Amino acid sequence: MTAQMVLAELQEAWANERLAPELLPHKSELVEVMMEQVEQMEANVKQLATTDLRSIVHRQELERIRYLVRSYLRTRLSKIEQHCLHLVRSAGSAGGDLLSPQEAVYLREYTANAVSHLKVLLDNLPRQIANFNVQEMESEPELETHVFVRSKVDVQEALMVGQDDEVNIQEGSQFVLPYSVVQQLVRSSKVILL
Amino acid sequence: MDPDEIEFLAEQEWVTVVPKFSDPRVVHLICGEVGPFRAGLPLSVPIWVALDLRRRHKCKVIPPDWMDVEILEGLLEAEKNSTYFTKMPSEHYMGIVHLLLGVAAEDIKDANLIRTAVKDLWDLRVAKARTSADNFIRRGGRFAGVNHMTRLEIATLRPLLTDALDTIHFLGSVSAGTLSFLKFLFIKMDICLSVYL
Numbered sequence: 139m140t141a142q143m144v145l146a147e148l149q150e151a152w153a154n155e156r157l158a159p160e161l162l163p164h165k166s167e168l169v170e171v172m173m174e175q176v177e178q179m180e181a182n183v184k185q186l187a188t189t190d191l192r193s194i195v196h197r198q199e200l201e202r203i204r205y206l207v208r209s210y211l212r213t214r215l216s217k218i219e220q221h222c223l224h225l226v227r228s229a230g231s232a233g234g235d236l237l238s239p240q241e242a243v244y245l246r247e248y249t250a251n252a253v254s255h256l257k258v259l260l261d262n263l264p265r266q267i268a269n270f271n272v273q274e275m276e277s278e279p280e281l282e283t284h285v286f287v288r289s290k291v292d293v294q295e296a297l298m299v300g301q302d303d304e305v306n307i308q309e310g311s312q313f314v315l316p317y318s319v320v321q322q323l324v325r326s327s328k329v330i331l332l
Numbered sequence: 333m334d335p336d337e338i339e340f341l342a343e344q345e346w347v348t349v350v351p352k353f354s355d356p357r358v359v360h361l362i363c364g365e366v367g368p369f370r371a372g373l374p375l376s377v378p379i380w381v382a383l384d385l386r387r388r389h390k391c392k393v394i395p396p397d398w399m400d401v402e403i404l405e406g407l408l409e410a411e412k413n414s415t416y417f418t419k420m421p422s423e424h425y426m427g428i429v430h431l432l433l434g435v436a437a438e439d440i441k442d443a444n445l446i447r448t449a450v451k452d453l454w455d456l457r458v459a460k461a462r463t464s465a466d467n468f469i470r471r472g473g474r475f476a477g478v479n480h481m482t483r484l485e486i487a488t489l490r491p492l493l494t495d496a497l498d499t500i501h502f503l504g505s506v507s508a509g510t511l512s513f514l515k516f517l518f519i520k521m522d523i524c525l526s527v528y529l
Contacts, residue, residue: 141362142364145363153333153341156337157333179362191359191390192359195359195366195384196361198381198384199361199362199363202380205340209337282505283494283498284493284497284498285494303473303474305475311477311479312477312479312480313475313476313477314475314497315475315476316475319475332483
């Protein structure tokens with residue numbers, strides 16, 4: 139896989155992550171490969187004179203890639219914070235490839251800190267309102283929200299929308315539909331979000 | 333995704349420029365190879381590179397073929413005559429026009445006419461999008477085809493449409509009990525208002 143392809147995939151992953159209501163499976167292998175490329179490129183660019191045209195263009199590209207990676211990781215972190223209790227609960231079942239190792243650590247520590255902070259706060263409140271179950275705070279991603287998608291492939295089987303509507307998705311076609319209908323296709327990168 | 337982020341994607345598209353300098357070395361960018369530069373000889377570069385070179389007065393931008401008043405007016409006619417969205421020459425047609433005219437308007441023939449033509453096309457498409465969104469919501473559908481709508485057009489429509497659809501879905505999913513409670517609440521509010529007024 140060339141660096142160019144990695145960049146294209148990372149860009150797609152970024153756009154999907156920005157638009158999906160839930161946390162998508164992590165692509166940390168793409169991030170790592172890209173950051174290695176960036177570091178290598180940076181070392182090379184340092185050899186060039188700062189007035190050299192190549193240096194100027196390279197630096198700009200590196201900034202653009204860093205922006206992409208930062209925005210991607212930040213979007214994921216904010217989703218992790220928002221749905222931390224939900225993610226902790228589901229981490230055992232489906233959470234296998236959802237979080238990168240670093241994100242898993244972050245989730246654990248963030249949740250522990252948030253919960254212990256809340257407990258300290260509750261201890262200082264009158265008995266009647268201090269009786270509060272943390273699990274009640276759990277916020278799940280809204281999977282029924284509507285999203286815009288474009289398919290990268292012909293989807294063989296018709297997808298059910300609600301009880302009795304069916305939708306056939308061809309390659310290149312675009313739809314607006316509830317996220318839950320295409321959830322698996324987004325996770326497996328068969329459709330992109332627009 | 334906001335318009336800035338979509339503009340970022342538009343900047344990744346490639347455009348032809350005519351450099352005003354020569355540099356035989358090829359720049360091996362991660363997104364592809366750029367160069368060698370020979371003064372007066374056109375070559376293809378990412379838009380973000382083109383804009384930077386243009387700002388330094390190191391090149392002249394050649395607009396894409398479709399950035400032409402006649403072609404754009406043709407597209408406008410086709411769009412008027414079609415119930416559905418027609419295919420645009422580029423996924424980022426609006427972004428590209430905005431970027432190129434913003435920095436290199438002097439290089440482009442009829443820049444002002446192009447600006448107006450694209451704006452007309454955009455206005456027509458967005459109006460079409462609003463009308464179909466309205467029909468779609470009235471029909472009570474849960475999905476719709478939106479072929480050939482570009483990212484920027486979708487971003488314009490998104491806040492309105494998804495919010496409406498989500499609300500309709502929420503109201504459809506609440507139980508009969510909750511619904512009658514809501515009705516009760518509205519009636520109460522009505523009474524309160526009429527007393528107040």
